[in-house]
Amino acid sequence: MLKISEASKKVDLPVATIRYYAELNMIPSLKRNIDNQRMFDDEAICWLKGIKFFRELGMPLSEIREYIVLCQTPGKASLLKRHVLLIKQEQQAELNVINAQKNLDELNRRIKLENSIIKGHKRDSLSAARRFNQ
Template structure:
């Protein structure tokens, strides 16, 4: 059995995050000792690992809870879990497209500054130097 502190170190999560996940009932196999301290077994570590990955993929705690509940219901929920993963994949791809647009914008901005630095164009980036109209 592992303590919150040990699990935090093992999974590179904060103790606060682990407590939060258990309070949200995302770790069904967590146990309590006589002093009501959380204790984690290997199954609990598996749940937390899965939660960590889903959270890193951008899934909300609420959707993770739905996913966990479906897992607990068993194989009859595989289709529903698949749909949740597909929705998260679509959201991740949309975020990727947004990130690409931001990166392109920054690339254009960097090229613009490079041209200014090399005296190809005048500095038009400083609002204090803009001509009043």
């Protein structure tokens, strides 16, 4: 069992963030010791890692909470609802990859332009409109 500071280091989340998730009842296996301190077992650490993963994807807390509740609800209906949430996140992640690739392509175009200017093959323009459309 880990104290909150130890759990924080293990999952690389701020203590305040973990407290917030705990207040939202997003860590189902969370225990407290006789001094009423939060104690984190391996399952609680797994929940925190899962929450962190979903937050990094940009998943709203409300959907993460829904997913956690569904994980604790037996039956095919809850499994299907969890599946739908994951598919939605997959689609969003794919869109993020497409947008990231567009940004990378544009960044590479701008670097190529700057290299041409550095080598003297193109003139440097102080005009933002011309610089971004060259």
